[in-house]
Amino acid sequence: MIKRLTWRVATVTEIRQETPTARTLVFDVPGWPGHLPGQHVDVKLTADDGYSAQRSYSIANGDDGERVELTVQQVGDGEVSPYLTEVLEVGDQIELRGPVGGWFVWRPHSSPPVLLIGGGSGIVPLMAMIRSRGKSDTPFRLLYSLRDPGQLYYAGELEKVMAGVEVAYLYTRTAPPDAGRAPGRIRAADLVAYGWPPETAPDVFVCGPTGFVEAAADLLTELGHDPAKIKTERFGPTGG
Amino acid sequence: MGIISRAFQGRPRDHDEKLPPGQYLVHDFPVLSAGPTPRVPLDRWEFAIDTPEGEVHRWSWEEFQALPQETPTVDLHCVTKWSKFGTEWKGVSLDVLMEDVESAAEYALAYSYGGYTTNLPLEDLLDGKAWIVHEFDGEELAPAHGGPARLLVPHLYLWKSAKWVKGIRLLNDDWPGFWETAGYHNYGDPWREQRYQGD
Amino acid sequence: MDQLDYQDGNALAGPLSEIFTLDVTTAHGTCAGCGRRGVLAELRVYGPEPGLVARCPGCEEVVLTLVRGPKDAWLDLRGSVSLRIPIAE
Numbered sequence: 001m002i003k004r005l006t007w008r009v010a011t012v013t014e015i016r017q018e019t020p021t022a023r024t025l026v027f028d029v030p031g032w033p034g035h036l037p038g039q040h041v042d043v044k045l046t047a048d049d050g051y052s053a054q055r056s057y058s059i060a061n062g063d064d065g066e067r068v069e070l071t072v073q074q075v076g077d078g079e080v081s082p083y084l085t086e087v088l089e090v091g092d093q094i095e096l097r098g099p100v101g102g103w104f105v106w107r108p109h110s111s112p113p114v115l116l117i118g119g120g121s122g123i124v125p126l127m128a129m130i131r132s133r134g135k136s137d138t139p140f141r142l143l144y145s146l147r148d149p150g151q152l153y154y155a156g157e158l159e160k161v162m163a164g165v166e167v168a169y170l171y172t173r174t175a176p177p178d179a180g181r182a183p184g185r186i187r188a189a190d191l192v193a194y195g196w197p198p199e200t201a202p203d204v205f206v207c208g209p210t211g212f213v214e215a216a217a218d219l220l221t222e223l224g225h226d227p228a229k230i231k232t233e234r235f236g237p238t239g240g
Numbered sequence: 241m242g243i244i245s246r247a248f249q250g251r252p253r254d255h256d257e258k259l260p261p262g263q264y265l266v267h268d269f270p271v272l273s274a275g276p277t278p279r280v281p282l283d284r285w286e287f288a289i290d291t292p293e294g295e296v297h298r299w300s301w302e303e304f305q306a307l308p309q310e311t312p313t314v315d316l317h318c319v320t321k322w323s324k325f326g327t328e329w330k331g332v333s334l335d336v337l338m339e340d341v342e343s344a345a346e347y348a349l350a351y352s353y354g355g356y357t358t359n360l361p362l363e364d365l366l367d368g369k370a371w372i373v374h375e376f377d378g379e380e381l382a383p384a385h386g387g388p389a390r391l392l393v394p395h396l397y398l399w400k401s402a403k404w405v406k407g408i409r410l411l412n413d414d415w416p417g418f419w420e421t422a423g424y425h426n427y428g429d430p431w432r433e434q435r436y437q438g439d
Numbered sequence: 440m441d442q443l444d445y446q447d448g449n450a451l452a453g454p455l456s457e458i459f460t461l462d463v464t465t466a467h468g469t470c471a472g473c474g475r476r477g478v479l480a481e482l483r484v485y486g487p488e489p490g491l492v493a494r495c496p497g498c499e500e501v502v503l504t505l506v507r508g509p510k511d512a513w514l515d516l517r518g519s520v521s522l523r524i525p526i527a528e
Contacts, residue, residue: 004459046242046243047249093246094243094245097453101462103481355501423504
């Protein structure tokens with residue numbers, strides 16, 4: 001029988017610092033029903049006087065039993081992200097509800113090439129797709145736009161050569177000397193150089209701050225990509 | 241109540257007799273949006289009051305600016321629980337705008353550039369309780385906060401203070417507005433904590 | 440920046456999961472304002488406070504609002520002609 005989603009208790013089992021202001025939280029969630037890459041969860045924090053606050057976060061890992069990973073970027077004046085990035089420790093408990101969202105998902109049995117375009121912490125659900133690719137022979141290309149090398153999430157994992165996954169870094173402000181691309185926001189030339197041509201009809205997933213997603217989606221349609229093949233996840237001005 | 245998250249405080253809960261129940265104090269000026277921010281050029285801006293009897297009163301920007309101006313200092317209470325004390329505005333009292341309006345109407349519907357609407361009893365707009373304001377804190381009112389001009393009705397929750405106000409329609413029958421038809425309280429008195437329908 | 444303060448309709452998935460057992464964000468709907476067809480996940484969502492307001496990406500008319508009080512949720516589909524909701528076998 002189908003039931004409405006309920007809040008589940010999630011216990012922190014591991015914490016990995018991704019950048020000075022972002023970290024990955026690994027949770028054990030008894031009863032977790034599994035998820036598709038690209039889905040998200042709602043997080044609920046409750047204070048001892050009953051006050052509670054909720055936020056939504058993309059899931060970072062592939063389906064893996066009762067294990068759920070979130071990567072959280074600290075957003076200045078929020079009340080949830082500073083707690084998740086600075087206070088929460090291994091062994092602490094919060095509540096999760098999910099997985100939710102059936103649109104911005106990649107289904108591992110689908111066959112067209114995959115083009116992932118992420119801006120800042122928009123990499124998170126795209127990473128879940130890469131991690132879910134497994135031994136599939138679907139070729140992936142990732143365009144990862146980030147301010148500077150210090151903002152890179154999943155550094156060790158992305159830098160390892162993954163067969164069938166090509167990664168291009170688009171630095172917007174400061175690029176390493178060997179980058180081979182002047183720093184700047186995403187442009188049509190990036191999509192031509194590092195993306196798939198429209199004729200290959202890729203499944204396209206774009207995630208990031210709203211301005212970034214608008215720009216990338218416009219460039220894609222100008223280049224001739226079918227808007228029906230472009231799925232987007234805009235998370236507002238900052239993603240807070 | 242769910243499980244407690246260790247050491248989670250959330251935002252501060254204040255206790256101040258100037259705060260209506262359930263509210264907390266902010267020092268910035270949060271912006272909540274229900275849609276794109278309208279941009280209204282002043283040469284095309286107009287404010288109108290119309291009545292069920294068929295009267296229409298209109299003001300261009302210049303005519304509106306030429307009316308007697310007041311500078312109310314008021315506390316704001318948003319239904320999302322933040323309050324802001326001592327905000328300083330400049331604008332025209334609804335008493336001035338209503339001076340020549342003859343009507344037996346008892347209700348008002350404020351409507352805005354961009355399509356927003358909110359309803360309130362006409363008496364809540366009169367007797368020094370409401371203004372059409374165009375300056376905040378000595379500066380022209382920013383579009384994010386409702387500029388060029390917004391309604392200001394500080395004794396009700398802030399959603400009643402329609403941003404980008406375009407006019408007020410006087411009505412014989414109450415006509416619930418955007419949030420009032422979407423679940424929020426029809427009147428919205430912060431001191432009686434009238435947040436949602438049924439409160 | 441204030442023109443870019445919306446999210447995609449994907450953001451409705453969690454709040455609507457309190458009401459529906461199926462994922463309604465993949466439902467196809469028609470905008471009552473302009474007749475544009477699309478899935479709810481492609482709407483432009485403003486909020487979450489004071490309520491979620493989902494607008495048509497074509498004409499910016501309000502398609503759906505969702506207000507969550509402490510004990511009730513109010514779902515208003517004022518700008519939607521009908522929804523075709525996929526129901527898996």
